[in-house]
Amino acid sequence: MSLVFAIFTPVIAALLIPLLYKRVSAIHTGWFVLLIPVALVSLYATYIPPIIDGTTYKDELPWIPSLGLSFISYLDGLSLLFSLLITGIGALVVLYSIFYLDKKKEKLGNFYVYLLLFMSAMLGVVQSDHLISLYFFWELTSISSFLLIGYWYTKDRSRFGALKSMMITVFGGLMMLGGFVILGILGDTYSIRELIAQAPDLVDHKFFVWALVLVLLGAFTKSAQFPFYIWLPDAMEAPTPVSAYLHSATMVKAGLYLVARFTPIFALSEVWVWLVTGIGILTLLWGSFFAVKQTDLKAILAFSTVSQLGLIMSLLGIGSIAYHVTGDLVTTFTFATFAAIFHLMNHATFKGSLFMIAGIVDHETGTRDIRKLGGLMSLMPISFTIALIGSLSMAGVPPFNGFLSKEMFLDAVLNLKNFDLHALDSWWILFPIIAWIASVFTFVYSLYFVFHTFRGKHKPEQLPKAAHEAPVGMLLSPGILASLVVIIFFVPNFFGNTFIKPAVAAIQPLAYQVPADVGFTIKAWHGFDSLAMYMTLGVFLVGYLLFKTIPKWSPIYKTFPTKLSLNGMYDGLMRLGDSGANRFSSIYMTGSIRSYFVYMFTAIIVLLGGTMWIKDAFVISYENLAPIRFFEILISIILIVGTITILVTKSRLTAIIALGAVGYTVALFYILFKAPDLALTQLVIETVSVALFLGAFYHLPQMNKHEKGKEDRGFRLGNFLIALGVGVMVTLIAISSHSQKLIPSISEYYKETVYSEAGGGNIVNVILVDYRGFDTLFEISVLTIASLGIIGMITLRLAKKKGDRKVENK
Amino acid sequence: MEILMSILIGFLFMAAIYLILSRSLLRIIIGTGLLSHGTHLLLITMGGLGGKNAPVLSEGVTDYVDPLPQALILTAIVISFGVTAFSLVLAYRTYKELGTDNMSLMKGTEDND
Numbered sequence: 001m002s003l004v005f006a007i008f009t010p011v012i013a014a015l016l017i018p019l020l021y022k023r024v025s026a027i028h029t030g031w032f033v034l035l036i037p038v039a040l041v042s043l044y045a046t047y048i049p050p051i052i053d054g055t056t057y058k059d060e061l062p063w064i065p066s067l068g069l070s071f072i073s074y075l076d077g078l079s080l081l082f083s084l085l086i087t088g089i090g091a092l093v094v095l096y097s098i099f100y101l102d103k104k105k106e107k108l109g110n111f112y113v114y115l116l117l118f119m120s121a122m123l124g125v126v127q128s129d130h131l132i133s134l135y136f137f138w139e140l141t142s143i144s145s146f147l148l149i150g151y152w153y154t155k156d157r158s159r160f161g162a163l164k165s166m167m168i169t170v171f172g173g174l175m176m177l178g179g180f181v182i183l184g185i186l187g188d189t190y191s192i193r194e195l196i197a198q199a200p201d202l203v204d205h206k207f208f209v210w211a212l213v214l215v216l217l218g219a220f221t222k223s224a225q226f227p228f229y230i231w232l233p234d235a236m237e238a239p240t241p242v243s244a245y246l247h248s249a250t251m252v253k254a255g256l257y258l259v260a261r262f263t264p265i266f267a268l269s270e271v272w273v274w275l276v277t278g279i280g281i282l283t284l285l286w287g288s289f290f291a292v293k294q295t296d297l298k299a300i301l302a303f304s305t306v307s308q309l310g311l312i313m314s315l316l317g318i319g320s321i322a323y324h325v326t327g328d329l330v331t332t333f334t335f336a337t338f339a340a341i342f343h344l345m346n347h348a349t350f351k352g353s354l355f356m357i358a359g360i361v362d363h364e365t366g367t368r369d370i371r372k373l374g375g376l377m378s379l380m381p382i383s384f385t386i387a388l389i390g391s392l393s394m395a396g397v398p399p400f401n402g403f404l405s406k407e408m409f410l411d412a413v414l415n416l417k418n419f420d421l422h423a424l425d426s427w428w429i430l431f432p433i434i435a436w437i438a439s440v441f442t443f444v445y446s447l448y449f450v451f452h453t454f455r456g457k458h459k460p461e462q463l464p465k466a467a468h469e470a471p472v473g474m475l476l477s478p479g480i481l482a483s484l485v486v487i488i489f490f491v492p493n494f495f496g497n498t499f500i501k502p503a504v505a506a507i508q509p510l511a512y513q514v515p516a517d518v519g520f521t522i523k524a525w526h527g528f529d530s531l532a533m534y535m536t537l538g539v540f541l542v543g544y545l546l547f548k549t550i551p552k553w554s555p556i557y558k559t560f561p562t563k564l565s566l567n568g569m570y571d572g573l574m575r576l577g578d579s580g581a582n583r584f585s586s587i588y589m590t591g592s593i594r595s596y597f598v599y600m601f602t603a604i605i606v607l608l609g610g611t612m613w614i615k616d617a618f619v620i621s622y623e624n625l626a627p628i629r630f631f632e633i634l635i636s637i638i639l640i641v642g643t644i645t646i647l648v649t650k651s652r653l654t655a656i657i658a659l660g661a662v663g664y665t666v667a668l669f670y671i672l673f674k675a676p677d678l679a680l681t682q683l684v685i686e687t688v689s690v691a692l693f694l695g696a697f698y699h700l701p702q703m704n705k706h707e708k709g710k711e712d713r714g715f716r717l718g719n720f721l722i723a724l725g726v727g728v729m730v731t732l733i734a735i736s737s738h739s740q741k742l743i744p745s746i747s748e749y750y751k752e753t754v755y756s757e758a759g760g761g762n763i764v765n766v767i768l769v770d771y772r773g774f775d776t777l778f779e780i781s782v783l784t785i786a787s788l789g790i791i792g793m794i795t796l797r798l799a800k801k802k803g804d805r806k807v808e809n810k
Numbered sequence: 811m812e813i814l815m816s817i818l819i820g821f822l823f824m825a826a827i828y829l830i831l832s833r834s835l836l837r838i839i840i841g842t843g844l845l846s847h848g849t850h851l852l853l854i855t856m857g858g859l860g861g862k863n864a865p866v867l868s869e870g871v872t873d874y875v876d877p878l879p880q881a882l883i884l885t886a887i888v889i890s891f892g893v894t895a896f897s898l899v900l901a902y903r904t905y906k907e908l909g910t911d912n913m914s915l916m917k918g919t920e921d922n923d
């Protein structure tokens with residue numbers, strides 16, 4: 001089967017889901033859905049042996065060939081590992097959801113359509129070799145995640161969480177698109193393979209760091225890194241299968257995938273190393289510290305996810321140092337990449353199972369509030385066992401897989417001392433210290449999660465339901481994941497060789513040609529000389545003490561003001577955007593037509609005047625001027641007097657008559673300027689206009705009748721200045737345009753041919769009906785439309801009828 | 811003469827815009843009337859005012875005024891007349907419906923949106 005087709009299989013299958021949901025209501029829709037991830041995981045499993053041998057697979061489906069855009073599915077160690085995680089955990093989550101979501105109460109059709117859409121999107125993200133199709137799938141994960149978080153859309157918190165995650169991840173996604181486009185332009189290709197090959201040539205380009213930062217913004221927002229992690233705890237309003245699948249095992253790891261995938265390109269820049277490592281380790285500390293504060297089971301797990309993602313991110317950052325060193329040090333630092341991928345896999349197993357347990361506790365007791373829970377151990381022994389395995393693995397306790405990866409993490413951080421870039425010799429020590437503190441808090445919240453839920457005093461009176469063990473079907477998926485947790489601990493190198501090494505070879509192509517070259521083995525026992533082991537022992541000791549004394553030191557969380565928290569800032573920013581835009585538009589959109597006229601006229605003054613000023617365009621020339629005659633001066637004075645009369649008169653009758661006077665004066669001008677047709681038309685039209693004005697004025701109120709105390713004719717300086725500005729601009733433009741005529745008039749042609757071609761003597765009339773007859777045609781149309789409009793306005797009274805009906809309704 | 815006309819046209823524009831910025835609907839329409847006068851005069855002025863004879867063929871005359879601006883103005887006069895007539899009736903209807911000709915009172919409110 002073609003690999004591109006495999007990507008689209010879930011979403012194609014999703015088309016059938018509503019049909020099955022409606023028609024086959026006897027069977028839980030999830031059973032049909034289950035077939036898809038199971039089929040896909042078996043498909044991808046067949047690729048494991050050749051990928052271990054170093055083979056890669058590529059499959060292409062053209063999309064927009066003229067733009068070089070196609071869906072390219074590229075399968076190497078890294079994308080195969082992710083594809084297996086997505087489909088494998090997807091299968092378990094679907095199985096879990098069959099028992100978690102009620103067949104009758106829930107809209108299962110919606111749920112599984114969204115889930116399958118997400119599965120396709122995620123497979124597309126991890127297999128795309130084309131940057132734009134990667135972005136396409138990336139946003140599809142954001143959208144399907146939005147739909148899934150808001151699944152219970154009648155709840156306010158769900159909608160808030162969905163919107164928040166959408167805002168943050170889409171913000172990052174758009175930034176990432178910017179980075180992709182820069183990369184695409186720099187490398188003249190959108191294929192990641194080809195960009196990797198070109199990376200050494202691109203690294204010195206001045207926009208390279210821009211692309212790097214933008215792509216990292218995408219990765220950090222998706223993977224909930226500091227300070228963008230805030231959407232993840234709010235996304236916990238989603239149904240628990242969604243939280244387990246999207247927000248612990250797959251979608252949040254899309255950012256990690258992106259970092260890993262682009263390491264061969266961006267790691268050549270030191271900015272990358274420091275950003276990824278620094279932000280990662282900060283997120284690790286921050287998330288682990290605030291996890292203990294949470295009282296909601298899923299919120300604890302959300303913060304723990306944030307923290308663990310930070311851990312993996314920082315390991316990827318340390319791993320990218322391998323691009324800056326030579327010799328044995330390359331192996332020292334690629335070890336961090338190995339640890340990152342190993343922990344990524346481990347985290348998917350234990351975090352998935354923990355989320356499912358949290359869902360079971362919620363399902364069986366009716367609450368997720370850890371303050372109400374307690375003493376469930378004897379009531380829910382199997383859930384407790386699974387939760388214990390998951391938590392201890394998360395805390396880094398043997399014999400669980402978390403221990404192995406935590407040890408490797410501490411080793412990798414300690415290895416930083418071998419790297420002397422920018423005087424790191426004195427600063428590197430910060431990293432192990434932060435890592436150690438974060439590990440202590442990880443230990444504390446892991447114990448807090450499992451023991452405060454399952455140990456202590458049982459408080460049945462506070463629980464909405466009587467607690468009892470979950471059905472077997474619901475325990476199946478977390479059980480499988482928990483057994484993986486143990487199995488990985490005992491045969492880590494099987495998993496290491498099968499999954500991790502091909503992925504490491506894909507991230508570090510310079511160091512390793514084929515997966516077999518990656519020479520690491522995972523050891524549970526490092527010997528007494530391993531500093532990491534002593535650090536781990538310290539973690540256990542201090543962590544246990546802190547866990548026992550939580551009530552004593554937890555008040556320090558109250559000293560952090562909520563306003564200064566990142567959530568507070570996000571809310572503030574949203575409010576500011578809302579009210580700011582609102583206030584801004586209510587300031588300039590006054591609803592008064594005068595304001596808009598002011599904007600327009602000011603724009604005319606500023607733009608035209610500014611252009612004239614900057615270009616120094618004003619020209620005055622006294623050539624080609626017609627002589628000034630006495631009559632013209634006289635008429636000008638009449639015109640000015642008439643205009644001033646309009647401006648100052650208190651009576652509208654005077655104003656209308658003055659306007660008529662101005663119109664007749666203009667007609668006189670036309671006579672003086674040798675335009676008989678114009679004069680004729682002007683006289684007639686002015687007469688009709690004045691008659692119309694008088695007719696309308698008969699019905700209109702006195703100018704000030706309705707504005708007692710508000711003198712409209714009173715002089716207004718602001719209006720006058722604007723009017724003066726426009727008038728001056730018109731004058732200046734008129735003078736300078738007349739002063740520099742560049743080409744002669746085309747009228748000579750009309751004058752010469754008016755009789756020979758058109759058989760007429762009145763040149764103006766011949767132009768109107770012969771040379772430029774179209775103008776006249778449409779001018780007639782204008783008159784027709786105007787008269788029809790007037791008839792319509794006078795005879796039709798639709799609005800009034802509507803208004804009457806409104807009144808009746810009231 | 812053209813410079814003098816330019817100044818006169820500027821003055822007409824100024825008066826027109828001052829009227830358009832006022833509150834009364836009637837004054838706004840009068841303002842548009844003045845604005846079209848100014849524009850028409852601007853058109854004819856820019857065509858040059860030096861011609862000796864009206865653009866009607868007659869024996870032994872070669873120096874005609876430029877006929878093209880006149881044709882353009884003729885079209886513009888008719889169109890602005892149509893628009894003025896329409897807006898006057900619109901003002902009349904507006905006053906009948908709303909009971910005011912004060913533009914500052916004619917704001918969109920939630921009731922009549």
